[in-house]
Amino acid sequence: MDLLETALDPLDSLCISGHDAAVGREGIMRDLPIKVDADAVIAIGNYLDDHSKATAVSVSVAIFAIRKKAMTTLSDNELEELIVESAAARHLAVLLDTRDN
Structure with a gap:
């Protein structure tokens, strides 16, 4: 060679x-997840970029806000995973306040 x-x-x-x-x-x-929704990823990024670093990111509130901004077929659990990963990359605290029914 x-x-x-x-x-x-x-x-x-x-x-x-x-x-x-x-x-x-x-x-x-x-590996990337099998289902990737670019609109949801962008909405999560925008939501977290606008979030204060002084308070924890509420996952349930974030999911509600992201569903209003982005039409996505991702489940709440998939959105939660993306939110937690994105928040961790930004060194934001996360409030895990979702409930599994």
Whole structure:
């Protein structure tokens, strides 16, 4: 393998140097959910971007607000998962106040 082939190897472009390299490729990448609703993801992002960092994000209120803004076929549980992941990425506290019936 010559220098050009090495530089263009797609697996090499996924490697991360520093602390994250110790985690390994499996630890830094994950599969996307089967159902991805771009409108819901954008609505969640906008909702969380506008949310105060001083108070916790109420998952039940967030789901209600997102359902008003985005017509989505995602279940409440799927929305909850996306909200929690997105809030964690923004370092926001989350109030897990939904109920399973």
